[in-house]
Amino acid sequence: MANRLVSPIVWQRATVIETVRETPQARSLMLALPHWQRHRAGQHVEVRLTVEDGYQAQRSYSIASPPEAPYLMLTVERIAEGEVSPYLVDVVQEGDQLEVRGPIGGYFTWQASQSGPLLLVAGGSGIVPLMAMARHHALAGSTTPAHLLYSARQVDNIIYHAELEQLATEDQAFAVFYTLTRGAPPGWAGFQRRIDLDMLEDVGWPPAQHPLIYICGPTPLVEAVATMALHLGHAQGRIKTERFGPTGGS
Amino acid sequence: MSQPMVSRGFRGRQRSVEANLPPGQYLTNDFPVLSAGPTPRTQLAKWDFTIVGTTLVQPKRWTWDEFQALPRVTIQADIHCVTRWSKLGTRWEGVALDTLLARVQHQARFVIAYCDGGYSTNLPLNEVLGGKAWVVDSYEGAPLAPEHGGPARLLVPHRYFWKSTKWVRGLELSVDDRPGFWESLGYHNDGDPWREQRYQGD
Numbered sequence: 001m002a003n004r005l006v007s008p009i010v011w012q013r014a015t016v017i018e019t020v021r022e023t024p025q026a027r028s029l030m031l032a033l034p035h036w037q038r039h040r041a042g043q044h045v046e047v048r049l050t051v052e053d054g055y056q057a058q059r060s061y062s063i064a065s066p067p068e069a070p071y072l073m074l075t076v077e078r079i080a081e082g083e084v085s086p087y088l089v090d091v092v093q094e095g096d097q098l099e100v101r102g103p104i105g106g107y108f109t110w111q112a113s114q115s116g117p118l119l120l121v122a123g124g125s126g127i128v129p130l131m132a133m134a135r136h137h138a139l140a141g142s143t144t145p146a147h148l149l150y151s152a153r154q155v156d157n158i159i160y161h162a163e164l165e166q167l168a169t170e171d172q173a174f175a176v177f178y179t180l181t182r183g184a185p186p187g188w189a190g191f192q193r194r195i196d197l198d199m200l201e202d203v204g205w206p207p208a209q210h211p212l213i214y215i216c217g218p219t220p221l222v223e224a225v226a227t228m229a230l231h232l233g234h235a236q237g238r239i240k241t242e243r244f245g246p247t248g249g250s
Numbered sequence: 251m252s253q254p255m256v257s258r259g260f261r262g263r264q265r266s267v268e269a270n271l272p273p274g275q276y277l278t279n280d281f282p283v284l285s286a287g288p289t290p291r292t293q294l295a296k297w298d299f300t301i302v303g304t305t306l307v308q309p310k311r312w313t314w315d316e317f318q319a320l321p322r323v324t325i326q327a328d329i330h331c332v333t334r335w336s337k338l339g340t341r342w343e344g345v346a347l348d349t350l351l352a353r354v355q356h357q358a359r360f361v362i363a364y365c366d367g368g369y370s371t372n373l374p375l376n377e378v379l380g381g382k383a384w385v386v387d388s389y390e391g392a393p394l395a396p397e398h399g400g401p402a403r404l405l406v407p408h409r410y411f412w413k414s415t416k417w418v419r420g421l422e423l424s425v426d427d428r429p430g431f432w433e434s435l436g437y438h439n440d441g442d443p444w445r446e447q448r449y450q451g452d
Contacts, residue, residue, distance in 0.1 A: 009449050013255060049257040057262050058274050060333055083263040083276065091259045099255060104433035104449060107286050219283045223397060226288035237368065239288050 012225040022159045026077040027089045028115040042109035043134035045102030059084045062128040068137035092191035108242045112140035117205045120148040123217020140170040153182040207233035272443035278335040290366035303423030307355040327407035330443040344386030347378045358423035366417040371430035410441040429445045
């Protein structure tokens with residue numbers, strides 16, 4: 001028998017203390033929780049909404065804040081025809097309460113104590129759990145070399161753009177690389193194509209350095225990048241992925 | 251928390267169609283892909299399926315061709331992912347675990363399914379016998395795609411879908427219950443969607 005002493009992950013009433021418009025489609029919610037257990041960068045929470053007639057909808061959202069933060073930050077991107085995301089992106093306001101439970105997930109996580117250089121690859125709002133890792137990297141004073149490769153449609157879709165620039169300036173061991181897949185503004189210095197083998201090799205680390213690779217985004221991007229990483233010779237066990245839908249599958 | 255809190259301004263989606271879903275699930279017509287690492291791609295010539303275990307009189311191994319020659323069934327089932335999507339009436343084809351386990355003698359009580367990519371999942375034997383679990387290699391009439399677990403995956407539709415392990419390569423029969431990959435990472439040991447056993451302690 002599996003005999004583990006575990007306590008249920010209980011629902012808590014979180015208060016929205018601040019909202020930040022990140023892009024036309026995405027908004028961050030800063031939440032204060034009565035009882036928060038320190039999370040690990042990469043973990044997620046569940047959010048539960050309730051209608052007056054008792055109907056409930058629950059969804060999982062990645063945590064954007066680092067373990068060091070005094071509040072919990074979620075960043076939500078609006079999904080067209082979504083049930084929960086339009087509410088969180090457009091309706092919720094400061095002072096509202098949400099039911100939240102977590103932190104959840106023990107695999108797609110990174111702690112500053114882990115060895116090996118770090119390669120983070122984000123597609124769209126897949127940046128969210130990786131941002132928690134980047135923030136943790138800076139706040140923990142990690143000297144582990146870390147590169148973030150962030151693929152977005154257009155420059156306006158880059159979430160946390162200003163903060164990423166600031167992190168890249170202030171955190172000596174952290175660098176960020178962007179690629180835009182649907183057109184770039186004049187003077188754009190980043191990549192302008194889908195992530196390919198050359199780009200991944202340029203931005204990443206040689207397999208001999210045994211980098212830890214975290215890939216998060218829509219399924220086609222994650223499938224493609226994980227396959228490229230294997231092709232470049234990275235070990236399967238060093239590649240962690242998180243895919244999101246709902247329309248990512250085939 | 252004793253009673254749920256009404257969310258100001260939240261109306262939710264029309265919900266009559268979702269009446270026969272387990273608690274906390276929503277309906278999707280997509281087939282989302284969720285897995286923790288790169289998709290393994292095993293050549294059929296190198297694929298095999300084994301049953302091992304300490305109480306086993308003799309281990310068993312099938313090559314891909316031998317596996318294809320086993321009695322096959324079609325299964326229509328509703329599937330429920332712990333990330334809250336459910337998909338109704340999915341159609342699969344494969345071999346029942348009853349068929350596979352009838353070909354070995356053992357005294358085990360639990361089964362651990364193991365897979366390419368290092369994943370595993372644990373189930374009590376009585377939850378996989380009696381037409382409740384299959385090794386499937388076909389989805390909606392076509393060979394199972396690698397991102398959905400091809401060439402073959404476990405199908406245990408009465409449990410959350412993480413227990414329907416992708417890229418399955420064999421079964422270990424065990425006297426003791428030993429948590430698998432996700433079960434070691436905070437997910438529920440049993441994972442019954444109708445009892446909403448998502449995480450440890452649920």
